[in-house]
Amino acid sequence: MQLIECECGHKNPIGTELCESCGKPFHEETEQKLLDMRYEGVARRSKTYQTTIIDKIWNFFSSVKVGIWIIVLTLIASAIGTILPQEMYIPPNVYPAQYYKEQYGVVGYIFYTLGFHNLYGSWWYMLLLASMGLSLIIASLDRVVPLYRALKKQSVTRHTSFLKRQRIFGISRVPNPHETIKQVEQKLKEKHYQIRKENGNILAEKGRFSRWGPYVNHLGLVIVLIGAMLRFFPGMYVDEVLWIRDGETEAIPGTDRKYYLKSERFILETYDQDDKKFQEIIKKVGNGIPKNYQTDAILYENKNVGIAGAEPKLVKLKQQSIKVNHPLKFDGFALYQTSYKLNEFHKMYFKLEEKETGKTFGEIEVDLLNPKSTYNLGNGYKVEILEYFPDFEFGDKGPTTKSKIPNNPAFVFKMYTPKTKDGEISFVAIRQNLEPFGENKFKMTFTKLDVRNVTALTVRKDRTLGVIAFGGLIFMIGLVQGMYWNHRRIWVQIVGNEIWMAAHTNKNWYGLKKEIDYVIKDTDLTKPQDQKEHKGEVA
Numbered sequence: 451m452q453l454i455e456c457e458c459g460h461k462n463p464i465g466t467e468l469c470e471s472c473g474k475p476f477h478e479e480t481e482q483k484l485l486d487m488r489y490e491g492v493a494r495r496s497k498t499y500q501t502t503i504i505d506k507i508w509n510f511f512s513s514v515k516v517g518i519w520i521i522v523l524t525l526i527a528s529a530i531g532t533i534l535p536q537e538m539y540i541p542p543n544v545y546p547a548q549y550y551k552e553q554y555g556v557v558g559y560i561f562y563t564l565g566f567h568n569l570y571g572s573w574w575y576m577l578l579l580a581s582m583g584l585s586l587i588i589a590s591l592d593r594v595v596p597l598y599r600a601l602k603k604q605s606v607t608r609h610t611s612f613l614k615r616q617r618i619f620g621i622s623r624v625p626n627p628h629e630t631i632k633q634v635e636q637k638l639k640e641k642h643y644q645i646r647k648e649n650g651n652i653l654a655e656k657g658r659f660s661r662w663g664p665y666v667n668h669l670g671l672v673i674v675l676i677g678a679m680l681r682f683f684p685g686m687y688v689d690e691v692l693w694i695r696d697g698e699t700e701a702i703p704g705t706d707r708k709y710y711l712k713s714e715r716f717i718l719e720t721y722d723q724d725d726k727k728f729q730e731i732i733k734k735v736g737n738g739i740p741k742n743y744q745t746d747a748i749l750y751e752n753k754n755v756g757i758a759g760a761e762p763k764l765v766k767l768k769q770q771s772i773k774v775n776h777p778l779k780f781d782g783f784a785l786y787q788t789s790y791k792l793n794e795f796h797k798m799y800f801k802l803e804e805k806e807t808g809k810t811f812g813e814i815e816v817d818l819l820n821p822k823s824t825y826n827l828g829n830g831y832k833v834e835i836l837e838y839f840p841d842f843e844f845g846d847k848g849p850t851t852k853s854k855i856p857n858n859p860a861f862v863f864k865m866y867t868p869k870t871k872d873g874e875i876s877f878v879a880i881r882q883n884l885e886p887f888g889e890n891k892f893k894m895t896f897t898k899l900d901v902r903n904v905t906a907l908t909v910r911k912d913r914t915l916g917v918i919a920f921g922g923l924i925f926m927i928g929l930v931q932g933m934y935w936n937h938r939r940i941w942v943q944i945v946g947n948e949i950w951m952a953a954h955t956n957k958n959w960y961g962l963k964k965e966i967d968y969v970i971k972d973t974d975l976t977k978p979q980d981q982k983e984h985k986g987e988v989a
Contacts, residue, residue: 465498473612620978663932670925
């Protein structure tokens with residue numbers, strides 16, 4: 451690295467505008483122009499090296515404008531992602547591509563195609579977050595490292611051109627400079643300044659730590675972003691919904707089939723009409739105001755987890771009623787009672803009936819979630835299911851199903867009997883029994899229906915909250931650090947028979963001026979001028 455040697459003997463990195471030690475400007479400028487003290491005139495990499503590809507990448511991400519644009523793009527993307535529901539909030543048994551197109555038309559199709567349906571897990575959104583973090587890191591390093599070096603190396607005695615071009619500056623002629631310096635030193639200590647002395651000169655400084663506030667902010671934001679991105683690593687974050695029916699045992703999402711849950715039953719309790727607290731509400735909305743809904747569940751652990759092809763070997767861990775605000779917790783997971791569905795169709799029963807005589811030839815039981823293809827009734831009587839529509843509707847191309855949930859089941863039966871060996875076809879739905887190929891001799895007669903309740907449990911695990919909370923704490927520390935304190939410096943030097951006083955702060959100039967007034971009170975020093983105000987500019 452090339453170095454620039456100042457007349458004071460200090461060697462500065464190339465690109466330095468003010469000597470790190472004495473503060474002498476390296477560029478010839480008019481004496482009337484105040485110094486830019488924001489970064490102490492330090493040599494920043496982004497302003498010095500611009501040739502290699504690494505330099506160009508560094509310079510790109512160190513730009514504040516680039517950082518702002520990345521934040522704007524992230525905010526715009528996040529806002530667009532809220533226009534339509536995310537994939538996690540659409541019905542669980544539908545195809546996302548079809549759902550968005552059917553429900554929202556062209557807008558939904560574009561929304562899905564561009565990946566906004568799963569925005570927070572998409573690669574390009576992760577790239578935006580990573581770019582934001584990289585911008586924060588590089589922009590901070592580009593400024594904080596050289597700034598720290600410059601503040602650490604600053605000498606007490608500063609070049610006269612440095613003092614004259616500070617915003618607060620004044621020259622006083624006093625009869626006894628050294629005695630006046632002692633008086634000023636005592637007053638500065640009363641204001642809690644740290645004093646450094648050299649050859650009778652003084653550098654009084656306090657609140658330097660406040661200069662690092664913005665960079666502590668950046669560090670906190672980077673930690674928060676890391677926490678947010680950790681959510682997409684396996685095992686760090688789970689937020690799934692488990693729909694489970696009474697009597698069913700299902701693998702819990704996010705546990706890699708290590709844990710299973712059995713729903714023994716779902717219970718819904720409503721407020722009674724005699725309850726005085728809710729009589730008025732019941733009169734307005736009717737009965738059915740939920741008082742309590744819960745899932746009586748059993749948690750199992752699969753001892754054969756990780757063994758390829760092995761059947762689950764379930765061992766009971768605990769039994770608990772999952773209620774609202776009373777989750778079932780285990781191994782960092784929590785199961786919350788979220789929603790429910792009462793009386794979902796479970797099984798339908800049909801009898802094969804001869805239309806002319808009304809005689810029946812056996813009954814079939816159809817499991818609406820897993821129907822058989824053939825039901826043999828014996829003695830030459832057999833029923834086949836040619837088509838099954840769990841959630842039947844008529845579409846543009848004929849009968850179809852809206853979902854895999856048996857909300858409105860319909861069947862195409864083919865009935866074989868000794869009298870109809872080639873079979874007869876019948877379309878059967880709720881309150882419908884159609885014969886599309888002419889009148890049949892036999893029909894499928896609906897006899898009864900079994901229903902059961904379905905409960906929705908949110909499966910949640912979040913190991914990133916500690917990281918995000920820690921990042922938020924660091925951010926708040928930096929915010930307070932930079933907002934409620936400020937870095938103040940006062941230079942008092944003897945130049946011949948005169949005392950030169952200059953001062954600088956990164957903010958709150960009014961407070962600095964009040965402290966200077968206190969320091970020079972009862973001394974022979976004249977009040978230094980605010981050169982910005984003196985030139986007619988706004989302070």
